[in-house]
Amino acid sequence: MAEAAKWYVIHTYSGYENKVAQDIEKVVENRKLHDLILEVKVPTEKVTEITDGKTKEVERKTYPGYVLLKMVYTDDSWYVVRNTRGVTGFVGPASEPTPLTEKEVAALGVETGSTVQVNFAVGDSVKVSGTAMDGFVGIVQSINLEDQTVDVMISMFGRETPATLALNQVIKLDD
Structure with a gap:
């Protein structure tokens, strides 16, 4: 069933992205929906801010007001996400969930796990x-x-x- 999972974008109230992500993860945990909703992400980027001569690294949301979900689209998964507090709907025509294309997923840099490379191996x-x-x-x-x-x-x-x-x-x- 996991091969049918695609990335979707949900719209949230601004500032509620992390709360929405946590709430969805909690529901997935409680209702054992791991096979339907596989991943929840709030895309962030590290930004260096310089204030009053002080430099600090800050994590900033790349797309404020949006949360990315890797899920299998069923009535159950749609219901869980749609009824999470802070979610205003799925991104797509007439709020119908539209999966992201491979190209869009790559452009968003969501699936970064596969780009990790190391220069050492077992036994080194x-x-x-x-x-x-x-x-x-x-x-x-x-x-x-x-x-x-x-x-x-x-x-x-x-x-x-x-x-x-x-x-x-x-x-x-x-x-």
């Missing part, structure tokens, strides 16, 4: 960086691109210690 030696274990060396046990994590067996004080780290917290050592 890596150095830990940006954690309390800075500088320790370990061997890659497994790589999970979906969760963007890597499992590493680190040699600490003569003992092997397993650790799960973010992909950007390890640096491949040249053999």
